[in-house]
Each structure stands twice: as structure tokens, then as C-alpha cells.
Amino acid sequence: MKSTILPSLPRILLAAAALSALPFAALAQQPGQKPGDKAEKSDWEVMLGAGGLFQPDYEGSDDYEVTPLPLLMVNYRDLVFLHGPTLGANAITLQGPNPGDKLQIGPLVRYEFGRDQSDNDDLRGLGDIDGGVEIGGFISYSTGPWSADLTLFRDVSDAHDGLTAELSAGHRLSLGPKLMLRSEISTTWADDNYTQTFYGVTATQSARSGMQQYTAESGFKDAGITFDLDYRLTENWSVTGRVGYKRMLGDAADSPLVSVRGSEDQFSTGVFVSYRF
Template sequence: MRFILPFVGICTACLPSAIVAQEAAPSGVPHGQVAIGAGVAPEYDGSSDVRAIPFVLADIRWQGINFEFRGLRARADLVSDPRFAIGPVIGARLDRSGVDGPVGLLPEIDAAIEAGAFIGYRFGGDRLGQGSLLLDLTAVHDVSNTHKGLLATASASYAAVRKPNTFVTVDVQTTWANADYTRTYFGVPAGEAVRSGLDAYRPGSGIRDVGAGLSAGYYFDRHFGVIARAGATYLVGDIADSPVTELGSRWQPLGGVTLSYRF
């Protein structure tokens, strides 16, 4: 079984800022939280099988910049503002190789490096953020010449519970992808149709998926706690009609449980 580190795409705001524990943190000293555990994710885009994965989340604030890590994707909020956030994003999309069945007879796909930017704004909420609504838009482009595609994700996260040692966040999201991405991961070139036994298929650009999730965490003391995440996306549009998806599933689950440390 291969292991991967996924990007938690619908968990942009699943970690609360460690505001209570870090109110007295000395200036210039990094502070935040890191969560490491295990979870499950689809074997590949459109697969009905899941694989075991390491599950990694982190928020670290240093020198006025908030660094966020979600699996293989990282971003930096360059604006020291409790409401507004903007900055660069970089991450990896792993390869599709060693797959069983007809999909495994299609050309293998190398790992891709994607880079771009995000912008977000938080509405409402009390001092700890409870009751706040975070709207976020992220756009990334392949810079590794693997799929040459562009993806844009819009998400909304609501902080239903945000206490010093407890939080619950619910979120929804949708992703648009251009034709370069969809044809790389969900297309079946005419020259590969006979060898794989799949119908030739050439998808276009459009909405890739819609999804929702729930994140919850509890800290036992000042430093240690647990964070859990459960969510799924549902493939739509041309991607949903792909032979790759028809052999797999339109439902793409992602979840995990971590041990968290805040400092």
C-alpha cells in the first residue's frame, strides 16, 4: 500500500488560531499548533478505493506571517489582519501509477507541482472567532509541466463552536478546473482506448466537484489535544461522465484523526 500526504482542500479554516494559549507569546517567537495522525483518502482522483494516509495539519505564526500546512500544500498569509488574508500557495499533486484494472493501462501521470495565490475574508465572530464565516478563494497552476492545468477553489467555513479548548467548524467548497487538468486525469486518449478497453473521452473545462466537511478538536490541556476531520467531495460535470469515474466513484472521501500540539 502506498502512502500519501493529501491536501485537505476543504479544511482551510479547520484549525482555530491558537489565540488563547498564545496571547502572552513573546514577540518574534514562533507559535501555533501542529497536528499529526492518520486518515483515508481516494487511491487516485475518481477512484472508489481508499488508501491509508498520514494526516498532517499545522498553523504557525512567526514575524507577523501565518504559515499554514495542509498535507502537501502550504500557504503563507502575508497580511497581519484578523479579517483579511492574502498570500502565495504552493503544493504537490501526486502521481497516478501502479493502479489496477483498465485505469492502470492508461498512461501514468507524474507528480505535479502547483503554485498560485489565495485571498480570504472573515465576517463576524467574537474574540475567539465563534460565529465567524470565512470566505476563501484559491487558484493554482501546474508549474511542473505535468498537467499544465489551472484550478480555482471557492470555500466557505463557519465556526460553529470556538472555545479556548474546543472547536467545531463546518465548511463547503467547489472547484473549477480547466481542460488541461480534466483531460490529464479524466480523459481517455483515442490511442489508449483500445489498449485500456475504455471508451475514448475528451472532457472540457468546468466545475470539478462540490464538497462539504466537518472538523472538530479538543485540547486536554494547554498543549495537547485531538483534531478529527470528516468530509467528501462529489465529482460533477464532464469529470463525472469520464470512464475513469464510471469505473470508480463520484464520491471522494477524506478524513482522519490527529494528535495536536500547540506552542
């Protein structure tokens, strides 16, 4: 196993996207603040941060790298939000009978960063996968400290022409006036266009890379769990530590890129500092 400290820009932004994946409401929740608490706040919520994440070189790799991590999250009146490379809107918001009960539905658009064969020697001969624009939508439900989300994305820029769906469930636990633990489990389904692009090996790629030719079909490609521990230094400054584990599944796990050259087990850990305006 190797590790590096100079990853490419796309992988830096991918790491930021990974840490921005949790619902904004969960990330904006301050340690010690109870769900449903009404505090005076402006129309804008902004979080800026930076840190580092130790993670695989590519999804399915057994080589790890330390990735510098920028973090940007913006929310306007709980209507429009920006989470890293993802822009969305809460088009429909339905409040439940209890404080903290909420159902939200809306559209999403994001830039999905591709994969460069120069990212890792195991990718040599497979060619680059271009980045592209994806559009989709989400359904999110929260009740008290619990939340559940379904997110769909389809590529519209001919990068992979695929469709992905992610189902996740999360929980927030206040451990004191300054400490909060967030946990989330998730799984991702992908169609055959996506899996073939990222995990398939064509005849040409096989000749160039030395890997066995492989056709990847649709199915669940991964399942994972993450834990974030937030410590509020001041009213605005916080430190967050993260540990995560993901297991590759289905045709993604059976790909020679994972089963022969990589690993089904994907670990990550990191820490970052953030400032909330």
C-alpha cells in the same frame, strides 16, 4: 468496494495536504477561544500531528483505503506560512473595524503530487501523472467565526499544465471550553488541461485500459463539505475527528474513470492527534 492500509507515499502526502487545506487562522483557533481574543504568543506557531484518513484510492474511485497521516503547519507572525506541501505569504493584510475582521491576499506555491497507475487496478493503462510545482495566490476574508477563501493554482512544471480555482466558506462554532466544531463547504473549477490529464482517456490509453475514449473539458469538477471536531486535551495537545463528503461534477463525473469504474460520491473520515508549540 475494497480497502487497503499500505498506500503509496504520494497519497499519504496528499492526505496531509487535504487536512492542511483550511486557513491557518481557523486551525490555530483554540476551542473556547473567541475570535479576536488577543493572547500572548510567540512569533512562531507550529502544529505537528499524525493520524489516519479513510478515503478513496484516487479522486473519483469507489475503492477506499486507510492512509497514515502526517501533519505539519507553520506560521511566522501571520506573514509566512507552511501548510503541508503549500508555502504562502500574507502579502496584504487589512484589518476590519471589528476584532476578527480581516482581509488577506498573497502568493502561494505548492508541490502537487501526481497519480500512479499502480495506485488502483482501475488506473492500469492510463499511465502515471507526474507530480509538479504549482504557483498561485489567494484572497481570504474572515469576520467573527465566518471565513471565505478563493485560491488559484497553475502548474508550471508541465505535469498537467492546468489551472484550478477553489472557492470555500467556513464557520467555527465553540461548543465549550475544550470543544470546537469547524465546517467548510467548497467547490473546485478546473480548466481543460487539468481535467483532460486526470479524467480524459486518449486513444492510446483507451487501447491499453479498455476504457472508452473520452475528452474532458473545463468546468466545476467537484463540490463538498467537511466537518472537523476539535477536542483540546491540554493547552498544547488536541484530538481532531473529520468527516467529509464530495460530489464529482461536470466532465470529471462523466469520465469513464468515475462513471464506469468509480463513483461520483466521495466520502472520507479520519482522526488525528496534534501538538501546538
